[in-house]
Amino acid sequence: MLLLSSDLNFLNPNAFFCDFSLFFPDFTLNGFMAPQKKLQGLVAATITPMTQNGEINLSVIGQYVDYLINEQDVKSVFVNGTTGEGLSLSVQERKLLAEEWVAKGKDKLDHVIIHVGALSLPESKGLAKHAAKIGADGIAIIAPFFFKQLNKDGLVAFLRDVASEAPGIPFYYYHIPPLTGIKMRVEELLDGMKEQIPTFQGVKFSDTDLLDFGRCVKKNEQGHLVLLYGVDEQLLSALTMGATGAVGSTYNYLGRASNLILEAFGRGDLLAQKYQFCIQEFLSFVIAQGFGVAQTKAVMTLVSGIPMGPPRLPLSSASEEFIANVKTKLESLKNCPYS
Numbered sequence: 465m466l467l468l469s470s471d472l473n474f475l476n477p478n479a480f481f482c483d484f485s486l487f488f489p490d491f492t493l494n495g496f497m498a499p500q501k502k503l504q505g506l507v508a509a510t511i512t513p514m515t516q517n518g519e520i521n522l523s524v525i526g527q528y529v530d531y532l533i534n535e536q537d538v539k540s541v542f543v544n545g546t547t548g549e550g551l552s553l554s555v556q557e558r559k560l561l562a563e564e565w566v567a568k569g570k571d572k573l574d575h576v577i578i579h580v581g582a583l584s585l586p587e588s589k590g591l592a593k594h595a596a597k598i599g600a601d602g603i604a605i606i607a608p609f610f611f612k613q614l615n616k617d618g619l620v621a622f623l624r625d626v627a628s629e630a631p632g633i634p635f636y637y638y639h640i641p642p643l644t645g646i647k648m649r650v651e652e653l654l655d656g657m658k659e660q661i662p663t664f665q666g667v668k669f670s671d672t673d674l675l676d677f678g679r680c681v682k683k684n685e686q687g688h689l690v691l692l693y694g695v696d697e698q699l700l701s702a703l704t705m706g707a708t709g710a711v712g713s714t715y716n717y718l719g720r721a722s723n724l725i726l727e728a729f730g731r732g733d734l735l736a737q738k739y740q741f742c743i744q745e746f747l748s749f750v751i752a753q754g755f756g757v758a759q760t761k762a763v764m765t766l767v768s769g770i771p772m773g774p775p776r777l778p779l780s781s782a783s784e785e786f787i788a789n790v791k792t793k794l795e796s797l798k799n800c801p802y803s
């Protein structure tokens with residue numbers, strides 16, 4: 465039987481919750497994208513656990529998966545991104561991590577999205593192919609940031625070349641201008657992207673430019689795309705602007721607290737603002753002391769009890785003073801919101 469993508473209406477993620485691959489086991493292998501469950505809600509940008517010797521520590525990933533689900537109520541992950549130090553890992557390490565997350569998340573996590581962006585096109589393509597082969601639920605690609613492509617067509621050409629290596633799974637553009645320096649408006653990028661890259665499914669938008677984000681939401685009136693926000697301290701603003709979900713580092717340990725924002729927002733309850741203020745109180749406290757991936761690793765170790773280990777150079781470990789300060793701060797926020 466010949467199936468046309470128009471019959472499947474896979475452009476509308478809400479339309480499908482059945483697993484077509486059960487009926488057509490090699491459906492994705494034929495180069496068509498199988499209907500996917502929509503990526504929504506909170507997505508944890510995973511940390512890469514490391515040993516004290518600086519090697520990746522795969523042994524705690526299973527425990528990490530269970531912690532996210534049971535303690536943080538977070539069921540989707542974004543692996544090898546910024547928080548995961550993806551660009552500081554070797555290709556082999558990235559593949560091993562992707563395999564472990566997919567294996568340990570099987571039948572537990574809703575979505576395992578693998579970031580496959582790299583400065584080298586062949587490396588990025590290889591990672592995309594690998595992610596599809598191991599059964600990841602999607603790939604994300606960051607804009608190359610050493611030789612910067614400032615022309616839209618050039619950037620889309622890079623993304624297309626990589627995404628075409630994983631034709632059976634969704635591709636998300638990873639927009640993080642504070643780190644890449646690529647400030648091209650996503651609103652502009654969206655024009656024609658789906659025609660150029662059939663697997664294009666949405667954007668991970670890690671920027672404070674809510675004007676650009678709002679324009680993306682407006683462009684997505686039919687709701688075909690997933691628009692995930694990535695600045696955790698202003699999640700509520702993005703929700704009001706129309707975000708369909710969020711990806712961030714803090715959902716590793718503040719997932720439950722952040723879910724309260726989503727729930728209150730969903731009910732139209734202004735309590736959402738108080739929950740956001742609690743998270744902002746914590747984040748403004750840590751940001752004032754210098755907050756990045758190294759500090760995220762330390763906070764996660766403290767809160768979850770799972771050893772995340774040190775970051776990899778050029779990052780340096782969080783100081784003991786920072787960890788002590790965080791401990792006190794978290795204690796004081798235990799009953800937040802207070803009224």
Ligand SMILES: CC(=O)N[C@@H]([C@@H](O)[C@H](O)[C@H](O)CO)[C@@H](O)CC(=O)C(=O)O
Pocket residue numbers: 509510542545546547548642670694695696697711712713714747
């Ligand atoms: C620059 C940065 O690391 N941003 C984080 C945020 O979650 C960030 O840690 C949080 O908003 C606190 O500032 C994420 O957007 C990054 C992310 O999702 C990733 O690790 O790929």
